[in-house]
Amino acid sequence: MTEPRPTPLPESSGRFFLPGPTAVDSRVLAAQARAVIGHRGPGIRTLVARIQEGLRTIFRTDRPVFVSTSSATGLMEAAVRNGVRDRLLALVNGAFSERFAKIARACGKEVEVLEIAWGEAHEPGAVAERLRGGGYDAVSVVHSETSTGALNPIAEIASAVREASDALMLVDSVSGLGGADVRTDEWGLDFVLAGSQKALAVPPGLAFAVASKRMMERAESLPDRGCYFDLPQFRRKMEKLQTPNTPAVTLLYALDEQLGRIREEGLDARLSRHRAMAERCWAWVEDASARAGLDLRVLAPAGRRSPTVTCVLLPEGLRGPDVVGSVTERGWVIAPGYGKLREGAIRIGHMGEHTVPELDDLLEVLAESLSVTRAPAAGGA
């Protein structure tokens, strides 16, 4: 009888440029192959204590970092259930910020949307204006909009929100944290959430969040927080260096290993590496337009681009899924546009463990794929 075999690791995880999940280092993957331990014993406390230290550095916070065994969307729901009393102002500029509004509606909250074009970033002045007299008790925003590659200026928005109202600032930094700077305490963010599988380059399945004192007080005052994402319960357990329920212990091993690697690289160096990859990607797009006559464009405006993901608009005659397919045939992975941008764009996730040289190799393959993909369309037109 033949046993089904696990798929072998790709020859080079340096070829996997999805904007999440991202490639995981083989040592981090290997760290999962250890004996499971109980989640109420002494072993877990040592592990959670070490993980806390690593995560606090990345969130730049002195507060506890909650660890949830769920995907990041779970903690978006936690943000709503623990942070929104009646009325949420949802800042929408892409698919994930739209999801935030949808979750709030599904949780029975009143939601008003401040929507700008997908690809653009929200500006603090407009947010403050919308907030005044609106009776909102929370604002949701996505830091790095993975669907468009736009980066919202969350420090400035948080400060404008604080000046205009006493609404809580709920931030999804799922594809930001670990690749884009997040200063939770300094910027006065009330809730920041992230997932394991984006810039942190840990396998999917864990999510992390920090809640401000104001956020915890709000949570205590809300009667219908539900059960699985009850933040006061997370806090009570975290005081004992535990989680509310059985955590994905093997993912905690992977996280522990990866946090060690991030510490070794240094957070600032890690953020610079992401910045360098993003800049290389944007320069390549400009160069491709100038040199190869390919009418490519980075969707997000300069100054408001995410260091972790770039969405590139394709010229007429090129389809996102076709370009992705051609890249796939060459053994590499990128993503098409997301949602309504699927047909006309591609997305490159330059985050996690990738380096500029690896990105250069991808861009070379992409250049080739674009010209091959374009040829029949041009001939047939």
Ligand SMILES: *Cc1c(COP(=O)(O)O)cnc(C)c1O
């Ligand atoms: C990926 C992503 C999510 C959803 O994360 P899941 O782990 O799939 O639930 C939410 N917001 C942003 C910005 C993301 O990039």
